[in-house]
Amino acid sequence: MNPVYIIGAGIHPFGRTEARSGREQGVYAVRQALADSGLEWSDLQCAYGGSAASGSADIMVNELGLTSLPFINVSNGCATGGSALASAQWAVASGAFDLALAVGFDKHDRGAFNASPRAYGLPDWYGQTGMMLTTQFFALKIQRYMQLHGITKRTLGLVAEKAFSNGAKADHAWRRNEVDLDTILNSPVINDPLTKYMFCSPGEGGVALILASERKMRELGADGVRIAAVAIKSRPPNSFEVFQPAISVKEGGKPTVLASKAAYEIAGIGPEDIDVAQLQDTESGAEIMHMAENGFCADGEQEEWLAEGRTKLDGKLPVNTDGGCLACGRLQPRLRSPWLVRGSHPPAIKVRTWGAWRARSLWSRAGRKGSAPQLGA
Amino acid sequence: MTALAPIAENLWTDEAKPRLIGGRLPSGEIVFPMPTGDAATGVEPYPLSRRGTLWSWTSQSFRPKSPYEGPGEGPHDFNPFLLGYVELPGEVIVETYIVDAELSDLKLGMPMEFTLAPFDATRATFAFRPEKSA
Numbered sequence: 001m002n003p004v005y006i007i008g009a010g011i012h013p014f015g016r017t018e019a020r021s022g023r024e025q026g027v028y029a030v031r032q033a034l035a036d037s038g039l040e041w042s043d044l045q046c047a048y049g050g051s052a053a054s055g056s057a058d059i060m061v062n063e064l065g066l067t068s069l070p071f072i073n074v075s076n077g078c079a080t081g082g083s084a085l086a087s088a089q090w091a092v093a094s095g096a097f098d099l100a101l102a103v104g105f106d107k108h109d110r111g112a113f114n115a116s117p118r119a120y121g122l123p124d125w126y127g128q129t130g131m132m133l134t135t136q137f138f139a140l141k142i143q144r145y146m147q148l149h150g151i152t153k154r155t156l157g158l159v160a161e162k163a164f165s166n167g168a169k170a171d172h173a174w175r176r177n178e179v180d181l182d183t184i185l186n187s188p189v190i191n192d193p194l195t196k197y198m199f200c201s202p203g204e205g206g207v208a209l210i211l212a213s214e215r216k217m218r219e220l221g222a223d224g225v226r227i228a229a230v231a232i233k234s235r236p237p238n239s240f241e242v243f244q245p246a247i248s249v250k251e252g253g254k255p256t257v258l259a260s261k262a263a264y265e266i267a268g269i270g271p272e273d274i275d276v277a278q279l280q281d282t283e284s285g286a287e288i289m290h291m292a293e294n295g296f297c298a299d300g301e302q303e304e305w306l307a308e309g310r311t312k313l314d315g316k317l318p319v320n321t322d323g324g325c326l327a328c329g330r331l332q333p334r335l336r337s338p339w340l341v342r343g344s345h346p347p348a349i350k351v352r353t354w355g356a357w358r359a360r361s362l363w364s365r366a367g368r369k370g371s372a373p374q375l376g377a
Numbered sequence: 378m379t380a381l382a383p384i385a386e387n388l389w390t391d392e393a394k395p396r397l398i399g400g401r402l403p404s405g406e407i408v409f410p411m412p413t414g415d416a417a418t419g420v421e422p423y424p425l426s427r428r429g430t431l432w433s434w435t436s437q438s439f440r441p442k443s444p445y446e447g448p449g450e451g452p453h454d455f456n457p458f459l460l461g462y463v464e465l466p467g468e469v470i471v472e473t474y475i476v477d478a479e480l481s482d483l484k485l486g487m488p489m490e491f492t493l494a495p496f497d498a499t500r501a502t503f504a505f506r507p508e509k510s511a
Contacts, residue, residue, distance in 0.1 A: 114442035123410055125385040127444035129502050130437060131460055131472055139435035140462060140472075147433075147485040192436040192480055246399075246409035247432075247462060247470040 001093040005217045005224025008037025008210035011336070012105070014203050014328040015174035022054025025206035026105030027063045033208040037222060039099070041065045044210070046091055048084040049103035050074035052331075057084075057103055078282075079232070080104055081207065081335035086230045088211050098216040105206030106331040113202060120243050134282075135199065137242040139191035142285025146193065149300035151288060153193050157184045158306040159284035160198045160326055166313060167327025172336075174203055175327040198284040203329025207336055229266035233259040256280075256293040264295070271295035277317060278336075281324040291319065381493075381501035387411065389503055395493065396424040397503060399469060407468040426465040427491035428508065434461030434475060434483045448497045463489045463505045474504035482507060 010032025012025035020028065026049065034041060041064045049057030050073055058071035076083040081104030088100035112135050117127040126132045145151060161181045167173035184197040217224045235241055238252025264270055271294060279294065281287040288302045296317055297305055305311060311319035322328060328336060388410065389395040399409040400420040412420050440447075440455035449455050459475040461483070475483070476494045488508040496502040 111442065112439075114444070116444065123385060123413075124444070125388060125502070128384060128446040129474070129496065130441040130445040130447055130458070131474075132444075133437070133441055136435055136437060136460065140433045140460075143435055144433035144462075144485070189436060189438050191438065192434075245472050247472075248406070249464060249466070249468065249470060 002095055003214050004089050004092045004227045005212050005214065005222075006209050006227065007212045007217055007220070007222040007224040008033040008035075008039065008208075010034070010036060010208045011172050012206040013172045013174075014205035014331075014336075017204055022051050022105050022107030022204060022206070023057075023059060024063075025107070025204060026051070026054075026057065026103050026208065027060050027206075029105065029206040029208035030060065030064060030101065030103055033101070033210050037210045037212075038220065039210065042067050043099060044069055044101050045097040045099045046088070047071040047101040047103065048074050048087040048091070049101070049105075049208075050076070050080040050084055051104065051106045052077065052080060053109070054105060054107045057105070060103070078330070081331070082230075083232065085209060085211075085335060086232050088209070089227055089230050092211050092213050095213075098213045100211045101208060102211065102335065103206065103208040104331065104335045107204040108202030108331070110202065115243065122243060122245065126243075126245050131245070132243055133191075134242055135191050135194070137244075138199075138283045138285055139194050141240065142283075142289065143193060145285065145289055145299075149302075151300065151303055153185060154181070155288065155303050155306045156193060156198055156284040157181050157195075159281070159287050160184045162306075162309075162312055163281065163284075163320060163323045163326035164197075165323075166321055167323025169313075170322035170327070172205075173323050173327045174201075174205075174329045175323065194283050194285065198326075200282055200325035200328075200330040203331060205329070205331055205336075209335060228269070229263040231259045231262035231266060233262065254293055256290060260294040274317065276321060277319050278321070278324065279319055281320055281326055282330060284326070287319060287324065381495055382499060384496055384500045384502045389493070390424050394427060396427055396491065397471060399423045399425045399471075409469050409471050423468075425468055425471070429463040429465040429471075429489050429505070431475075431483060431485060431487045431489050432462040432464045432470050433485075434459060434480075436460075436480055446497070459483070461505075474502060475506065476504040477506040 010029040012028045046069055056073045058073050074080050074084040084104055085102040088102040091097045091100050115132055117124055117132055161184055164175055164179040167175045168178050179197055187196040189195050190199055233255040235255055236253035238248035238250045240247050279287050279290040291297050291302050292299045310316045387398055389397050398411050399407050400411040401407055401423040403419045407423055411422050436459055438457050440452050461475050462470045462472050464470045474494055489505040490508045492504050492506050493501045494504040
């Protein structure tokens, strides 16, 4: 497979933007990515994108131009953005295309997502009784993890406190105010042990990335960040994930463990080589578990890591440097993490590599010396 | 309780001490609920144990959106409930309402027993509760 570089990145700020539809926020991000790369829309050779609640991504050609490019709509739940990126990366890595777009955008209603049992092959009673809720799943998973590995509620609170502290420094974040630990811990419980401030909220926004082959990047004289690896996995046998009326009594595998392992192998590095990580943080518990599932620490060590601030911006391994989903809100298509490596956030953080849960990706600087993006204001 | 209709057919057995109906796959693995349609091919209905241990738990503090059909109207008319997963040894771990308990009573691995609980004015659903002798 040929090396693939991100040569352009655009982002529409997260939060609530009454004046723009979800797709318009996506178009905004695409235009910004084109400007960042110095390209015209007509230069792009293929596109992958999607939203969960804002319609088909390929409709964007009405605004961007009818150039006949192949535009593949991606629909993969909250992995839509990551899947669009993976698809675009594979399209360029295969040699089939030299320039590709990956875009994700959305505009969600307020409140927890509601799901239809039948769409998931589940019986009606599962939804009727109120047991088919993503927020319950997150709580049930971290509750057991806390019991088994000695994680305290305070540590969950510290994850959220860090998120809002980082979000306050990120221009594109939705939640721009710091929230203190006591407020987080004493806010209303949504699903025990998770309180209101430990959950992200469905929001709005868009991210676009332009990917290029090495040959194309040199031809354009563009700067690029090389994608070290992308790996995506679905559930292995006996796993415990969302919307399961029952779980196997056999201990199963974890998709994130498999995906991060695959990504490390492709990249030829290990978790110890990662300098900064953007981990899926739908709620505080997810970030805690993904620290271990990506190999950064052993189960239970998060207690010490958070207490010592090792995942803060000035820590050993900054995690979710723009406040993650907790501060930016949750979009189904999630491309914020790869945008960060190209974009100008956060100040003073040297980005070399990172792993992301939903994108399940690893990134590295361009191999060419001096070609890395200038990070920081 | 007998006046209440089950929230779904074939979810638990119709006997004095009802049991959830799972399925036994040709491999011997036990699943819940019993699959339907083509997925039920080769799967034998398998009544599950009435006793197990608490695997995880949480509280539901806000009214779920549709398709939730619990009693009350509007987002603020809602009775919070407890739910969790109960491990039925050697069988399967089932997601269930937890009744006759406070959040602070719940402990990992505590013995739980099957029961039926009112869901709304006309229907019953299944639940587990801390074992009486425990």
